[in-house]
Amino acid sequence: MLIIIAWRNLWRHRTRSLAIITSVALGVWAGAFIVSLYYGMGNERVRIAIEQEVSHIQVHHPKFRDDHDVVFNFALDSLEAALRHTPGVKAFSLRTTVQGMLANASGSNGVQVNGVDPDAEDKTRGLKNFIINGGYFEAEKKHQVLVGKKLADKMKLAPGNKIVLTFQDIEQNITSGAFRIAGIYETANAPLDERNVYVRRGDLDELLDTPGRGTEAAVLLTDESELPAAMAALTRQLPGLEVQDWRAISPETALVMSSLDISSFIIIAIILIALAFGIVNTMLMAVLERTREIGMLMAVGMTKLRLFGMVVLETLLLTLTGCPIGFGLAWLANSWLSKKGIDLSAIAENLLKGFGYGVVIYPDLPGDKVCQIIQIVFVTALLASVFPAWKALKMRPAEAIRH
Amino acid sequence: MKTTVIDIHNVSKIYNPDTIPVHAVNGVHLHIERGEFTALVGPSGSGKTTLLNIIGGLDVPTEGKVVINDTDITALSPNRLIQFRLHNIGFVFQSFNLIPVLTASENVEFIMLLQGAPKAERERRVKELMHAVGLSDKMDVRPAQLSGGQQQRVAVARALASKPQFILADEPTANLDSQSATNLLDMMAQLNREEGMTFIFSTHDARVIERARRVITLVDGRIASDTASVSVA
Numbered sequence: 001m002l003i004i005i006a007w008r009n010l011w012r013h014r015t016r017s018l019a020i021i022t023s024v025a026l027g028v029w030a031g032a033f034i035v036s037l038y039y040g041m042g043n044e045r046v047r048i049a050i051e052q053e054v055s056h057i058q059v060h061h062p063k064f065r066d067d068h069d070v071v072f073n074f075a076l077d078s079l080e081a082a083l084r085h086t087p088g089v090k091a092f093s094l095r096t097t098v099q100g101m102l103a104n105a106s107g108s109n110g111v112q113v114n115g116v117d118p119d120a121e122d123k124t125r126g127l128k129n130f131i132i133n134g135g136y137f138e139a140e141k142k143h144q145v146l147v148g149k150k151l152a153d154k155m156k157l158a159p160g161n162k163i164v165l166t167f168q169d170i171e172q173n174i175t176s177g178a179f180r181i182a183g184i185y186e187t188a189n190a191p192l193d194e195r196n197v198y199v200r201r202g203d204l205d206e207l208l209d210t211p212g213r214g215t216e217a218a219v220l221l222t223d224e225s226e227l228p229a230a231m232a233a234l235t236r237q238l239p240g241l242e243v244q245d246w247r248a249i250s251p252e253t254a255l256v257m258s259s260l261d262i263s264s265f266i267i268i269a270i271i272l273i274a275l276a277f278g279i280v281n282t283m284l285m286a287v288l289e290r291t292r293e294i295g296m297l298m299a300v301g302m303t304k305l306r307l308f309g310m311v312v313l314e315t316l317l318l319t320l321t322g323c324p325i326g327f328g329l330a331w332l333a334n335s336w337l338s339k340k341g342i343d344l345s346a347i348a349e350n351l352l353k354g355f356g357y358g359v360v361i362y363p364d365l366p367g368d369k370v371c372q373i374i375q376i377v378f379v380t381a382l383l384a385s386v387f388p389a390w391k392a393l394k395m396r397p398a399e400a401i402r403h
Numbered sequence: 404m405k406t407t408v409i410d411i412h413n414v415s416k417i418y419n420p421d422t423i424p425v426h427a428v429n430g431v432h433l434h435i436e437r438g439e440f441t442a443l444v445g446p447s448g449s450g451k452t453t454l455l456n457i458i459g460g461l462d463v464p465t466e467g468k469v470v471i472n473d474t475d476i477t478a479l480s481p482n483r484l485i486q487f488r489l490h491n492i493g494f495v496f497q498s499f500n501l502i503p504v505l506t507a508s509e510n511v512e513f514i515m516l517l518q519g520a521p522k523a524e525r526e527r528r529v530k531e532l533m534h535a536v537g538l539s540d541k542m543d544v545r546p547a548q549l550s551g552g553q554q555q556r557v558a559v560a561r562a563l564a565s566k567p568q569f570i571l572a573d574e575p576t577a578n579l580d581s582q583s584a585t586n587l588l589d590m591m592a593q594l595n596r597e598e599g600m601t602f603i604f605s606t607h608d609a610r611v612i613e614r615a616r617r618v619i620t621l622v623d624g625r626i627a628s629d630t631a632s633v634s635v636a
């Protein structure tokens with residue numbers, strides 16, 4: 001019956017309660033929306049990182065991590081065999097990478113030269129899709145290079161231009177080769193676009209004298225869920241090599257999710273602290289204007305514990321009633337927006353690309369985030385109820401009745 | 404055979420002892436027997452409410468003690484006192500007796516719920532009591548839809564529901580028109596006669612006073628007179 005009393009008490013001041021319920025609903029909606037926006041951004045960032053940048057797994061020589069030197073290479077044939085027999089592998093790209101310099105008549109720029117198999121690289125990272133000017137590698141042409149848009153803009157490069165790539169071979173001899181730009185690519189991650197140029201692995205092997213060898217294998221899986229099994233299988237099959245998942249290769253990407261978690265938590269907390277003042281105020285009014293009634297309740301035998309419980313219950317009902325409404329609104333907004341996505345290209349295209357984020361965000365609110373928000377709201381309501389409930393407890397029946 | 408239900412022993416109450424002391428009740432000795440129908444009268448400010456509150460354990464006396472059926476309630480801890488009130492004392496106040504969000508019958512049931520009575524018994528007694536106070540047709544009506552007299556009847560039913568030792572009523576008719584006041588008094592007198600319920604009520608109303616079988620008059624916190632009346636209730 002305490003619940004009945006608490007619930008009906010809510011509706012004694014319909015407008016006042018509705019105002020609080022509405023503000024909680026709006027607060028939850030705003031909080032849920034921000035969380036889903038952040039989560040959508042984070043998801044998109046991770047998706048881009050995996051599908052377009054680092055793939056799920058990379059394999060290197062153990063020393064390559066500290067020193068990206070081409071001397072830390074390994075034979076590709078056994079690796080290729082291992083990859084072909086690992087379940088869950090969707091595609092993989094074997095690369096030879098070397099740090100070097102790109103130069104043309106007007107200047108030079110430090111780059112990482114990636115020697116790739118055009119087909120494999122496209123299957124693993126979809127490189128072909130990023131060509132915005134010119135074309136992808138053509139089968140019959142040798143010494144072609146793809147450069148990123150950022151670098152092309154900086155050095156005023158266009159398809160058909162000739163450039164020279166200079167680097168050290170495995171004997172530490174400076175070597176260079178002339179390449180013709182086949183196309184300009186642009187990914188979501190502009191800083192990476194500036195650093196990386198792509199050539200055929202065969203062309204690079206000739207210059208470096210590394211036939212049949214490479215420095216990196218990037219592995220795309222059919223799904224994130226295959227990762228643990230694939231990691232285990234590859235680690236077992238490639239004893240001399242270092243097998244790392246995307247979290248290890250790109251810790252900043254893994255960090256994105258947790259930092260977005262923290263910032264969305266802070267925003268929700270701020271929203272709820274603001275709401276808490278309204279809730280405390282309303283409940284205080286509700287308690288004080290019922291002084292005589294509370295005095296009567298204590299007189300006829302309502303214990304302090306029950307009285308406390310009644311006020312807490314009323315506060316919880318007042319607060320939590322707004323929750324489903326807020327989530328309902330959030331769900332409606334999300335199901336509409338997640339189909340279309342939120343296109344931020346008009347306001348923040350360069351900003352987002354500069355940090356490797358997608359321009360279109362698909363809000364997403366996973367179940368555990370909903371639970372988290374409900375928990376925060378619940379705790380807020382509990383905290384907000386303490387002061388009014390304590391006020392009620394402090395009343396003395398004889399005085400409250402005379403009030 | 405007479406049994407003493409309430410033994411008030413040398414009770415005094417001083418409000419604001421440190422600033423401007425008010426001697427609201429002054430050395431009162433009083434015995435209330437089971438089955439009494441007693442009126443507490445006296446001019447405004449004479450200490451009626453204060454004395455009733457002390458008897459009911461809503462207020463603590465500055466001096467003296469109140470013994471109810473062998474329990475010295477002035478020695479009980481606040482929480483024990485609440486429990487004691489719940490099981491032993493029925494209250495009817497001048498106003499704000501009922502929980503406005505509960506229906507008449509829910510208000511009556513509420514007390515039994517606090518006492519932990521089983522559902523079947525609660526339902527049976529609610530019907531019985533609502534019938535006893537003549538409001539069988541108002542079971543599901545909220546207090547706001549009841550007249551002042553009807554509300555006080557529900558309050559009496561609520562007070563009876565806990566099967567108390569006695570019922571204290573502080574000016575129960577003060578907000579009622581004379582017809583409703585008479586009806587309420589008739590009903591209380593009937594419960595007193597037929598069920599033997601002990602009533603102590605304060606009042607200013609001459610017509611109410613003449614229904615009482617014992618009239619205690621307070622003046623300045625002291626008992627000025629204590630007379631048994633022969634009038635038939």
Ligand SMILES: Nc1ncnc2c1ncn2[C@@H]1O[C@H](COP(=O)(O)OP(=O)(O)OP(=O)(O)O)[C@@H](O)[C@H]1O
Nearest residue numbers: 418419425427445446447448449450451452453454
């Ligand atoms: N909380 C309090 N603080 C100080 N003085 C009080 C307090 N309550 C009552 N008094 C004083 O105690 C005296 C007795 O008051 P009480 O209310 O018991 O009288 P009463 O007989 O019930 O009066 P009434 O007929 O007006 O209800 C009065 O002088 C009153 O002003």
Ligand SMILES: [Mg+2]
Nearest residue numbers: 451452453573
């Ligand atoms: Mg009074």
